[in-house]
Amino acid sequence: MASSHTQTVELGERSYPIVVGRGLLAGQFDLAAHVSGADCLIVSNETVAPLYLQKLTANLSGKTVKTLILPDGEAHKTIDSSTRVIDALVDAGANRDTTLIALGGGVIGDITGFAAATYMRGVPVIQVATTLLAQVDSSVGGKTGVNHPGGKNLIGAFHQPKLVLIDTETLSTLPARELAAGLAEAVKHGAIADADYFHWMEQNAAALLARDMDALAHLIMRSCQIKAAVVAEDEREHGARALLNFGHTFAHAIENSLGYGEWLHGEAVAAGMLMAAELGGLDDAQTGRLVSLLEAFNLPVRPPPVGAARLRAAMSLDKKVAAKRLRFILLHAIGDAYISEDVADELLSRVLARGDA
Amino acid sequence: MASSHTQTVELGERSYPIVVGRGLLAGQFDLAAHVSGADCLIVSNETVAPLYLQKLTANLSGKTVKTLILPDGEAHKTIDSSTRVIDALVDAGANRDTTLIALGGGVIGDITGFAAATYMRGVPVIQVATTLLAQVDSSVGGKTGVNHPGGKNLIGAFHQPKLVLIDTETLSTLPARELAAGLAEAVKHGAIADADYFHWMEQNAAALLARDMDALAHLIMRSCQIKAAVVAEDEREHGARALLNFGHTFAHAIENSLGYGEWLHGEAVAAGMLMAAELGGLDDAQTGRLVSLLEAFNLPVRPPPVGAARLRAAMSLDKKVAAKRLRFILLHAIGDAYISEDVADELLSRVLARGDA
Numbered sequence: 001m002a003s004s005h006t007q008t009v010e011l012g013e014r015s016y017p018i019v020v021g022r023g024l025l026a027g028q029f030d031l032a033a034h035v036s037g038a039d040c041l042i043v044s045n046e047t048v049a050p051l052y053l054q055k056l057t058a059n060l061s062g063k064t065v066k067t068l069i070l071p072d073g074e075a076h077k078t079i080d081s082s083t084r085v086i087d088a089l090v091d092a093g094a095n096r097d098t099t100l101i102a103l104g105g106g107v108i109g110d111i112t113g114f115a116a117a118t119y120m121r122g123v124p125v126i127q128v129a130t131t132l133l134a135q136v137d138s139s140v141g142g143k144t145g146v147n148h149p150g151g152k153n154l155i156g157a158f159h160q161p162k163l164v165l166i167d168t169e170t171l172s173t174l175p176a177r178e179l180a181a182g183l184a185e186a187v188k189h190g191a192i193a194d195a196d197y198f199h200w201m202e203q204n205a206a207a208l209l210a211r212d213m214d215a216l217a218h219l220i221m222r223s224c225q226i227k228a229a230v231v232a233e234d235e236r237e238h239g240a241r242a243l244l245n246f247g248h249t250f251a252h253a254i255e256n257s258l259g260y261g262e263w264l265h266g267e268a269v270a271a272g273m274l275m276a277a278e279l280g281g282l283d284d285a286q287t288g289r290l291v292s293l294l295e296a297f298n299l300p301v302r303p304p305p306v307g308a309a310r311l312r313a314a315m316s317l318d319k320k321v322a323a324k325r326l327r328f329i330l331l332h333a334i335g336d337a338y339i340s341e342d343v344a345d346e347l348l349s350r351v352l353a354r355g356d357a
Numbered sequence: 358m359a360s361s362h363t364q365t366v367e368l369g370e371r372s373y374p375i376v377v378g379r380g381l382l383a384g385q386f387d388l389a390a391h392v393s394g395a396d397c398l399i400v401s402n403e404t405v406a407p408l409y410l411q412k413l414t415a416n417l418s419g420k421t422v423k424t425l426i427l428p429d430g431e432a433h434k435t436i437d438s439s440t441r442v443i444d445a446l447v448d449a450g451a452n453r454d455t456t457l458i459a460l461g462g463g464v465i466g467d468i469t470g471f472a473a474a475t476y477m478r479g480v481p482v483i484q485v486a487t488t489l490l491a492q493v494d495s496s497v498g499g500k501t502g503v504n505h506p507g508g509k510n511l512i513g514a515f516h517q518p519k520l521v522l523i524d525t526e527t528l529s530t531l532p533a534r535e536l537a538a539g540l541a542e543a544v545k546h547g548a549i550a551d552a553d554y555f556h557w558m559e560q561n562a563a564a565l566l567a568r569d570m571d572a573l574a575h576l577i578m579r580s581c582q583i584k585a586a587v588v589a590e591d592e593r594e595h596g597a598r599a600l601l602n603f604g605h606t607f608a609h610a611i612e613n614s615l616g617y618g619e620w621l622h623g624e625a626v627a628a629g630m631l632m633a634a635e636l637g638g639l640d641d642a643q644t645g646r647l648v649s650l651l652e653a654f655n656l657p658v659r660p661p662p663v664g665a666a667r668l669r670a671a672m673s674l675d676k677k678v679a680a681k682r683l684r685f686i687l688l689h690a691i692g693d694a695y696i697s698e699d700v701a702d703e704l705l706s707r708v709l710a711r712g713d714a
Contacts, residue, residue, distance in 0.1 A: 079440060090507035093673060118475070121502065121513045122593075145478065150447035156478045157514055236479075316450060 004028065005217075007224045009140060010232040014160045018140060018224050022213055024167040025052060025128075031059040034126060034163045037097030039064045043085055043112040044103040045072040048130050051173055056103055056128060066092045070108065074261035077107045077147045079155055085115035089123075099124045099162070105131030105178070106138035106265060110153070113144030117159030127161045130170040132182025132216070133266050136189070136223035139164045141231040141241075147260055151314070152252040158236055164224075168217050176298070181266025183208060183297040186219050188273060189226045191290065192246045195335030197222050202289065205296040243337045246329040247272035250303065250351075253314035257306040270299035275351045279343055280330025289334060303355030311352045361385065362574075364581045366497060367589040371517045375497060375581045379570055381524040382409060382485075388416040391483060391520045394454030396421045400442055400469040401460040402429040405487050408530055413460055413485060423449045427465065431618035434464045434504050436512055442472035446480075456481045456519070462488030462535070463495035463622060467510070470501030474516030484518045487527040489539025489573070490623050493546070493580035496521045498588040498598075504617055508671070509609040515593055521581075525574050533655070538623025540565060540654045543576050545630060546583045548647065549603045552692030554579050559646065562653040600694045603686040604629035607660065607708075610671035614663040627656035632708045636700055637687025646691060660712030668709045 004021025021028060040063055044053055049069050057065055068088040070081055089098065100123060102112035109127050116125035127139035145156020171179065183201075190198030200222075201208070207215040227244070234241040250272030254263060274294070277287050291301050303311065315326070326348070330340050361378025378385060397420055401410055406426050414422055425445040427438055446455065457480060459469035466484050473482035486496035502513020528536065540558075547555030557579075558565070564572040584601070591598040607629030611620060631651070634644050648658050660668065672683070683705070687697050 079436070083436060086505060086512055087507075090505060090511065118502075118512050118514055120511060121500070121515055143478070145475075148443060148447060150444075154447065154477060155443055155475050157475055158478055 005221055007221065007228055009160070009228045011160060011235060016160060016162055016164070018164040018166065018228065020135075020166045020168065020217060020220050020224070022168045022217065024165060025055040025059065025169065027059065029059065029165065031056075031126075031165065032062055035060065035063055035099045036124060036162075037099060039092065039094060039097070040066070040099040040101055041085075041088060041092055041094060042067045042101045042103055043070065043108060043115075044068075045070050045108055047072040048104045048108070052103060052130060052170060056101070070111070072107075074107055074147070074255070074265065075259070077111055077260065079146050079148075081111045082115045082118070082146050085112060086119055089115070089119050094119070094123070096120050096123055099126060101126045101128060102139075103128045103130065105129070105134045109134050109139050110144055110156075111146060113142070113159055113161065114146055114156055117144050117157035122159065124162045125159065127164045129164060129166050131174055131178050132171060132220075133178070133185055133264075134182075135166045135168075135220050136182055137185040137227060139166075140224055140227045142235065152255055152260075166220060168213055168220065171211060171213075171216055177264060177267075179209070179211070180297045180299050181264040184266035184270040184273075184294070184299050186223045187290075187293055187297070188244070188246050188269060189223045191273065191331060191334055192243045192329070192337035193226050193230075193335060194222075195333070197226070198289075198293070198334050202293055205293065209297065242327075242339055243329055246331070246337055247276050249315060249326070249328060250275045250311070253311045254303050254306070256314040257310045258304055263300070263304065267300050270294045270297075271301060271303045271355075274301050275303065275354065276328060276330055278354075279328060279347060279351050280332075280340065282331045282333070286331075286334050303352075305355045308349060308352035308356060362578055364578065364585055366517070366585040368517060368592060373517060373519055373521070375521040375523065375585065377492075377523040377525065377574060377577050377581070379525045379574065381522060382412040382416065382526065384416065386416065386522065388413075388483075388522065389419055392417065392420055392456045393481060393519075394456060396449065396451060396454070397423070397456040397458055398442075398445060398449055398451060399424045399458045399460055400427065400465060400472075401425075402427050402465055404429040405461045405465070409460060409487060409527060413458070427468070429464075431464055431504070431612070431622065432616070434468055434617065436503050436505075438468045439472045439475070439503050442469060443476055446472070446476050451476070451480070453477050453480055456483060458483045458485060460485045460487065462486070462491045466491050466496050467501055467513075468503060470499070470516055470518065471503055471513055474501050474514035479516060481519045482516065484521045486521060486523050488531055488535050489528060489577075490535070490542055490621075491539075492523045492525075492577050493539055494542040494584060496523075497581055497584045499592065509612055509617075523577060525570055525577065528568060528570075528573055534621060534624075536566070536568070537654045537656050538621040541623035541627040541630075541651070541656050543580045544647075544650055544654070545601070545603050545626060546580045548630060548688060548691055549600045549686070549694035550583050550587075550692060551579075552690070554583070555646075555650070555691050559650055562650065566654065599684075599696055600686055603688070603694055604633050606672055606683075606685060607632045607668070610668045611660050611663070613671040614667045615661055620657070620661065624657050627651045627654075628658060628660045628712075631658050632660065632711065633685060634688055635711075636685060636704060636708050637689075637697065639688045639690070643688075643691050660709075662712045665706060665709035665713060
């Protein structure tokens with residue numbers, strides 16, 4: 001049971017390991033060795049802390065450990081929450097050697113990472129990812145940030161963690177809806193970069209939904225490999241990293257239009273990927289496979305009925321809009337993505353209207 | 358009158374020019390050529406905007422220009438002000454190609470730079486420095502940030518500008534107290550790195566105070582050269598850049614204790630440098646020269662009477678505190694600084710009490 005796998009994100013002196021294993025929080029991993037200073041501040045939320053905070057703290061003997069518990073949910077991914085983390089650091093007398101530890105999913109990871117990026121112009125952060133979405137995607141790669149009423153992640157920074165720790169045991173307590181949301185990002189990785197991986201998910205969909213731990217561990221490792229390779233090549237998204245935004249321009253518009261937290265991020269990505277697939281002219285057979293896999297994972301395959309006009313307005317502030325020109329990640333085929341700035345407006349309107357009655 | 362000098366900050370693909378000249382804002386410089394996209398947002402304050410905003414805007418023909426005017430003063434260097442800049446960017450529909458332009462002194466530069474560092478995880482920023490302090494020091498090097506009630510610049514990021522533009526003509530409208538505050542940072546550069554420069558300031562103190570434009574231009578260029586060299590060697594302050602903090606641990610404690618804005622930053626640095634000189638055992642003759650030069654510039658040479666205990670408490674949160682150990686920049690001699698973590702507490706107490714009656 002103590003086996004673990006390590007994948008390194010290769011970024012020169014900012015390289016770091018992603019360690020994946022079952023039971024790591026139960027003492028199978030020397031976490032304290034990765035905390036360079038004497039002090040750390042754990043940031044978690046009201047849902048995750050009762051489940052895993054005590055276990056995590058037990059791995060930090062010899063360190064001075066403070067904790068901050070935030071409310072749960074995307075609605076709290078705000079500048080106010082990151083300011084609360086900064087306030088807690090100030091209260092703790094934290095300095096440049098204090099390590100922040102994010103214990104939770106993507107929201108906690110993004111808030112904590114952003115606070116770490118900006119406190120004293122940067123302190124170390126460790127991501128302890130407890131949701132599948134964070135484990136396959138958001139905890140890796142150093143994108144941090146918070147939402148603004150005007151758009152998702154509009155305030156943020158690139159700040160790589162020192163370590164990503166993934167105890168697959170945490171998936172046993174994850175709500176089914178959140179498990180599915182994480183699977184959406186894994187589908188994204190297959191869709192943009194690895195047709196074999198996509199095929200493997202098709203064949204193992206039932207096992208993944210049934211939380212077969214070996215299947216989930218394989219999924220996490222494969223997604224982390226793909227993400228680590230892309231990030232190593234293009235840390236700050238000047239080029240290839242943009243492919244990881246497949247489905248995200250639409251997803252962000254959906255989340256912003258509905259109100260943050262109404263749909264989970266992964267759910268919005270699922271609908272957004274199909275909108276992008278239609279936009280890019282993926283053939284019917286391959287589009288059908290994408291629909292089937294997302295449906296197998298109980299994910300939405302069309303946008304909510306908020307209206308095409310509302311979605312279009314929300315899109316114009318998305319970060320992927322370069323120089324006022326809409327930029328989309330589209331698919332030639334499953335496993336083969338490309339960037340396009342050449343989408344007919346009429347086609348876009350049709351795709352945006354797919355959720356309307 | 359159209360002559361200008363350029364000093365490059367060498368940081369690989371993030372290199373940028375510092376352009377210094379008299380009358381640059383009156384059309385001697387092609388600013389628009391340095392704005393990569395079509396849009397820019399100028400951030401200034403209520404004091405500077407009436408003087409220079411129109412001139413600056415005239416240099417941006419062909420660009421879409423929006424402006425945001427903040428209140429003046431260090432008391433407004435807060436996370437709320439940087440959020441106001443972000444809000445203005447959102448309102449303007451700004452994207453990753455929008456350039457922020459800071460028109461003002463160190464406070465406007467720090468707020469605007471931090472907003473640029475965090476909007477969409479980083480957009481371009483140009484510093485148009487209109488105070489001597491910003492021209493000799495704060496506009497160069499990419500340190501951005503805002504204050505927290507617990508300490509100076511506790512929230513920030515490293516984010517290099519694309520260009521630093523210094524029109525020495527702006528010094529003609531600068532209040533005398535602010536001119537002196539800028540001279541304090543120039544004294545710092547001489548004190549830590551260049552005895553000849555220090556000597557030059559001693560000989561030209563009267564001309565500098567009388568705003569001899571040639572003398573001021575020489576001062577700005579020499580300080581920018583020193584700062585650019587240090588930043589090129591150690592952008593993120595892992596080593597030698599810390600020497601630029603000479604006087605600053607004490608200065609930050611003074612500013613925090615008095616309330617931000619009560620003393621100008623440069624005034625606090627002046628008093629802080631003498632406290633550090635005493636701590637490091639600079640000999641009497643050289644300490645006397647430091648006192649004389651600062652007094653010639655009408656700068657304070659001892660801390661305000663806030664009490665040693667208050668100053669000590671404020672110091673413990675300063676960023677220069679590494680691993681709870683106080684770290685000071687001290688002088689062997691004028692022009693020769695070093696880092697020390699080995700300061701006797703008794704001596705520190707005596708220095709902190711220098712402002713008490």
